Amino acid sequence: MSGIGQCKEGDAITQYLLIKSATKSVASNGKPFMTLILQDITGDIEAKLWDSSEQDEQDYTADTIVKIEGDITTFRGKLQLRIKRIRLATDQDPIEKSDLVPSAPMEITEMVDYINQFVFAIENPNIQRITRALVKKHQQPFFEYPAAVKNHHEFVSGLAYHVVSMLKLAKSITELYPDLDTDLLYAGIILHDMGKVTELSGVTAPSYTVEGKLLGHISIMANEVVQTAQELGIEGDEVTVLQHLILSHHGKTEWGSPKPPLIREAEVLHMIDNFDAKITMLNRALDKANPGDFTEKLFPMENRSFYKPAYLTNTTLVEN
């Protein structure tokens, strides 16, 4: 059966859905109700849960799976799900969160292989060993976590997928600018955001942990590099340099890097990170716009609204 993203008015559905967000309100008759945004992997839809009880409010919270029976109506031009029955999914239900949330467009195993290829391409033994040890240490969350809470790569395995894209870009760039040190650049890319597995609370509907708020993924990870180096008995310039790449990857102190990039590969790492994040945001926003229109405003890009040239056919919508 097709997912919630393909429903049409009049469809009746019985389906597992993940609650993406749940908001309580009071109707004009004074009675409480809830507005749920429900998702599966194909998209999301709004539903109202009228006359909600306190129990409902406790049960139906964000990041919870529910089983719903209902039908699709239209409300002022937008599809809405009218709930007939709703219950929490239990361990007996044949469903997992990962079945319901979007994830990277690449298999985890494939990403593991791809990234490991680059780990082993690092020729400096100190840099390789530190990188390898850290990938191994955080193996599972590293390949499952999103890269952010919102804005870009905020899907399952978004962190690893962001790394894969950056490595591809780095490979091309180092071929064009052969002075660049591939060891440093590859290691920097693989490690730069790995601290997010501590900064964020989990794979789906993540929030910031206390450590994340007080220390940030940058300091967390710079720290892990030293610890790992010590455990491996590695000392010297490479350890300092690797830490610096992580510390400086936000590019400016006002963006949270305690030091700006002071090594060429740190500057390149920052630019590649920025590049992949921006293109990803732009592609997604433009996919939703028609030729001749402007996208919604993109907050992390100075709130700009981008134009999709009118002379383009809308083929990119299909491709993606």
Place this chain on the structure above:
Amino acid sequence: MSGIGQCKEGDAITQYLLIKSATKSVASNGKPFMTLILQDITGDIEAKLWDSSEQDEQDYTADTIVKIEGDITTFRGKLQLRIKRIRLATDQDPIEKSDLVPSAPMEITEMVDYINQFVFAIENPNIQRITRALVKKHQQPFFEYPAAVKNHHEFVSGLAYHVVSMLKLAKSITELYPDLDTDLLYAGIILHDMGKVTELSGVTAPSYTVEGKLLGHISIMANEVVQTAQELGIEGDEVTVLQHLILSHHGKTEWGSPKPPLIREAEVLHMIDNFDAKITMLNRALDKANPGDFTEKLFPMENRSFYKPAYLTNTTLVEN
């Protein structure tokens, strides 16, 4: 014979040299003298012209070729040229400025071919025709001008070489991010800085023209796009979009773009421009530094001084 960049103390030379800069001073005995920086393609050296006359001051100005007989001495650890004879080069002398100034590490003909390849790869006929017409119109200066007065690509053919590097980068990037419109991106790269042939005064020792100061290469070029389109009878979205790419390529209004990038390819154009300029500056600064040292401060990169990791062998010095 080897050039001025390879001289050692004690060498006697008789050579054509280009005056890179000429400064007048008064010695402690009250007599005027001049300090000349003299260059050939291999490097530059300082020389003092003692007891200089008013005629000397008129003759020996920046961007002038002289023939010099002298010998190499050391003054406080730095090589200096002691002038025995000096005269202006004339039309009879078998020397041209281009023999004495550094230029792009690629033949002009090769760059012409490379860039044309991209012109012809543009599939949209309107964009291709405008681009082709402008490359043709400015053919000679476009392939000879530097990209700037200083900081990066400030050598003969620096403008075209910068475009070549950006096209290479764009080609790699569009393969990795296939949603990008290659037509727009290629045309934008080729045209974005072409206004510099009007903004700058010439190929060697360039300064800003009045038009350059009052209008800037951005407005100059956006304007030429419209004129060319009109001459070719082209109208519509493509003309607006191409103009926008040029207008927005500095990325922010405070950096002189009247509009920030509002088209995906305009954003990418800005990032690629930035990328190539920064890497070029970094490579050059790092080539002069030893492993374990920091470079001189790079003004256009927030005055940062970059570290060359100590664990690296100095092979890049040789390669470049």
Place this chain on the structure above:
Amino acid sequence: MSGIGQCKEGDAITQYLLIKSATKSVASNGKPFMTLILQDITGDIEAKLWDSSEQDEQDYTADTIVKIEGDITTFRGKLQLRIKRIRLATDQDPIEKSDLVPSAPMEITEMVDYINQFVFAIENPNIQRITRALVKKHQQPFFEYPAAVKNHHEFVSGLAYHVVSMLKLAKSITELYPDLDTDLLYAGIILHDMGKVTELSGVTAPSYTVEGKLLGHISIMANEVVQTAQELGIEGDEVTVLQHLILSHHGKTEWGSPKPPLIREAEVLHMIDNFDAKITMLNRALDKANPGDFTEKLFPMENRSFYKPAYLTNTTLVEN
């Protein structure tokens, strides 16, 4: 009969009105309704259209004329129009938009005369011919367009009226500071915002066109100056200088001028533009305030709220 701005509670009206804005909402009974702001030349009033249909939503959009029968009620201290009948105006109705929207407090013909006087006062033939040609080319929209979407001179013929006010100011100033070049200043004033006839979508309820968003009225107009010069066979310093006046009239790069003013008259043009805009905003805001009170916050003036001194009698309210 008096207009909507003079109505009192209890009045019954049958009148043509222009929809200034139309917003859809849902009432607490779940039924859709629309909130319309309706204007004639004397002011505006709010009205609710209860139980609105989809057809209503399609018909009653901003910038549309309707004929309404209704009466004036008070709702929480504010007048409101209770709609009894509403229909779209048709070509048969003896009404035009210009009858319903505020416009400049000066006849168009008078403004044409006034501005032409200044065109002909320009002594430099190159500057005069370019200015004259452009006024002629854009004659109709130039004398009908507003100067902005909101904030100041956002009424019919606001653009030309803004130019008239600036010319008056320029005339006084050049008498006091005779070094100023009147040719340049007059031409600059007449042309500086003329690109708005391309940047904005129309005379009433204007929005930004795609060209407006991607290029802006500054680049559009600088471009037209060159084209016009070429058509007239004019070359040289005057063309560059005129372009510069237009390019720099926002005063700073961060305000969208690719170059800051670098010519005395460009600086003066910027200051006069600023002066007329600010005084116009201030006068309007103060007209609505009572002595001893502060105005509403003025967003384009750093959100300041201005004081109307208590010792002043409220005569300015009458005068204006």
Place this chain on the structure above:
Amino acid sequence: MSGIGQCKEGDAITQYLLIKSATKSVASNGKPFMTLILQDITGDIEAKLWDSSEQDEQDYTADTIVKIEGDITTFRGKLQLRIKRIRLATDQDPIEKSDLVPSAPMEITEMVDYINQFVFAIENPNIQRITRALVKKHQQPFFEYPAAVKNHHEFVSGLAYHVVSMLKLAKSITELYPDLDTDLLYAGIILHDMGKVTELSGVTAPSYTVEGKLLGHISIMANEVVQTAQELGIEGDEVTVLQHLILSHHGKTEWGSPKPPLIREAEVLHMIDNFDAKITMLNRALDKANPGDFTEKLFPMENRSFYKPAYLTNTTLVEN
């Protein structure tokens, strides 16, 4: 006889001159010498006082009149005064500082009349009486002080002349924008910078007093307004409003106004002040430049260098 500004090489002079600045240095022979800039009303010239004694250093300081016998030589293309005899002027010498320093291009008596005219044009009796009392209180320095230490109106009577120019401008503007309150605007203009008679140390070669540095002319003058009002037994809104005009005339807190303009006439006062200062600076800088050239950089105008259009004949040089 003509002044120092008209001398030519070879002229012998015997003349009173004011020391504009005096700098001590050591010659390459280890002996001390002084560099003096000497001025009369027609201009200034540099002179060296070789082998200067400690007494010389104590005597020949800035703002001192000397009698000099010497002749005019040329040193590297610039005129220089070779001192044959120098002595301090004494009370017996028929010379006063005011004979040697540039001053406003309007007689003091004429300025007194002009400004008084505006004082008496103020209709509000409270505002008029306060303004009149303060003009009277500071009569002498107000009409003699410069408006600043440097940049604009830094000549004798520059303060009053700046006020005169602003009043002229205000008169024109209030005719064009009749809503403006002339009482407030005229009083504000006359008083806004009057605190400079306390902030600055004197008429010629002024520096900042301790009160000037710690309080500034803005706070000093706002304070005097209240005191004067109290002495005259005036209370109420006008006193507050007048103070506000003075406090806010720098336009922004970051420019030293404790409050930004919050009254229309305060905003206009700020704009007129700014306008007169900028035009004055621009006129002076452009007078020294040739058509087709750029002026020196103007620090208080964001360090911009202004262009004097090439197509202009140099008539303004003559006029001024």
Place this chain on the structure above:
Amino acid sequence: MSGIGQCKEGDAITQYLLIKSATKSVASNGKPFMTLILQDITGDIEAKLWDSSEQDEQDYTADTIVKIEGDITTFRGKLQLRIKRIRLATDQDPIEKSDLVPSAPMEITEMVDYINQFVFAIENPNIQRITRALVKKHQQPFFEYPAAVKNHHEFVSGLAYHVVSMLKLAKSITELYPDLDTDLLYAGIILHDMGKVTELSGVTAPSYTVEGKLLGHISIMANEVVQTAQELGIEGDEVTVLQHLILSHHGKTEWGSPKPPLIREAEVLHMIDNFDAKITMLNRALDKANPGDFTEKLFPMENRSFYKPAYLTNTTLVEN
């Protein structure tokens, strides 16, 4: 009986309360109602006044005492007061505003004594006499006014209490840094915010007066210092210095000080002021948070949200 801050669901109350804020709305049935925030010294509670009349809206405004009979209900987890009867308090009612608003945790008489101690500790007679005269002049409001409209010390006698805290801090600091001039620092602390008795409208629910908005407490008070000095026949450096301390106590021009601190004790005054304000805000916000949680966002502290460490027991909640 306990206050409104200690009520529980089901309690019936008959009590005087001060209206802290009153907002008008329209219910979904189209009828007007008011939302009142009602306070006594123990806290505040929300109440709805359904079907409110125009008279109600006129009567029940902020800073008015009402007598209310009602009972405490719960609405969506928050206590609410259901109004049964409400009337304005009259002069006959045995209640005063000060009975209903929070005030400084120190008796006024105690604060008077404490502050006077410091006045008399000032050894410089000029500084002491000015300070003493001003404390005497503003005696009553100085000891009753809040220090601000919101954010910190916005309770009865908040101004004097803020001064007391700062004096305590100054005493400790001057013992540790004995170079500091206690005379200046004590006088500066006592006077720095005294202008607030003119800037603010009153003791409870204060707003800004016209003088407050146009001049600000800084200019008002600097001015009073001079006037007082004149009345006492005091002249000289101390008067200038005291004014400077007041003028500069916001620390930067962009924060409203016309001069930044240019005297050591002025800098210290600014730092102590800042310190006491911030700690007070932080303490209050943290008192409401549980260990392991973050506080609400604190707007005047760059909108930061502060963490209360999880390892702390919640004893501070009890203590305060």
Place this chain on the structure above:
Amino acid sequence: MSGIGQCKEGDAITQYLLIKSATKSVASNGKPFMTLILQDITGDIEAKLWDSSEQDEQDYTADTIVKIEGDITTFRGKLQLRIKRIRLATDQDPIEKSDLVPSAPMEITEMVDYINQFVFAIENPNIQRITRALVKKHQQPFFEYPAAVKNHHEFVSGLAYHVVSMLKLAKSITELYPDLDTDLLYAGIILHDMGKVTELSGVTAPSYTVEGKLLGHISIMANEVVQTAQELGIEGDEVTVLQHLILSHHGKTEWGSPKPPLIREAEVLHMIDNFDAKITMLNRALDKANPGDFTEKLFPMENRSFYKPAYLTNTTLVEN
């Protein structure tokens, strides 16, 4: 015998001095010479070493001790040391650097005791153990290093003395604001700058190490806290919180803290750090100024120049 700071013109000296800085120049006769700044514990003096050899340039570098015979002359009002004999000090000479450089006005042993007192006053065992371990680990450099390269506490033991002053201040403050957690605050103060023992190159004439430049003392120390906690087997909130105090102590991201203070005690730590540094700078600058004068400009305090009130007797000069 008295030191170099007490010499008068005509004195003959034979003394060990530390070279504070050494600069090479060329005299007007074309011969090289060196300008040395020589210091002992009482002050410093300039000396010229004429006709210096290459050997001299290699020998007489900053941070080197020399033995000098010479006499004191006056050159243009400033004392200067005329060198008669100079040689490098050797291991046989009875002199150590610490004899020649200023150091904290408190014995190291006293500081050790004082700081340890606070370590043991920390009640939370986790926080105490981590702090104690780190003080022990860095014991020697921690009590010998300066706190900075310049500006404040740039003398021997400046780091520990800065900590001592801050602890004193913290003690007073926590008595006045008892909600503050002394454990956190004391530990934060003791540890916050300890990373400087890695960031700086040594005790005298320190420069930044590569680690210092690439990582900074903030990241270095945050890292050491975690390592130490791991070695001690400590986990949990306290470790995160301590790290946060160190990471945030510069107060803002643009000042190099990757996180702004998000814990009350972190904010207080930042304010105390700031307070002690500023007072120290101010005291030193004012000690050199006479009453009625302004200090030199203080770069780290926004380049302000501070006033020393004229009414003060110069007793602080004596005291200090």
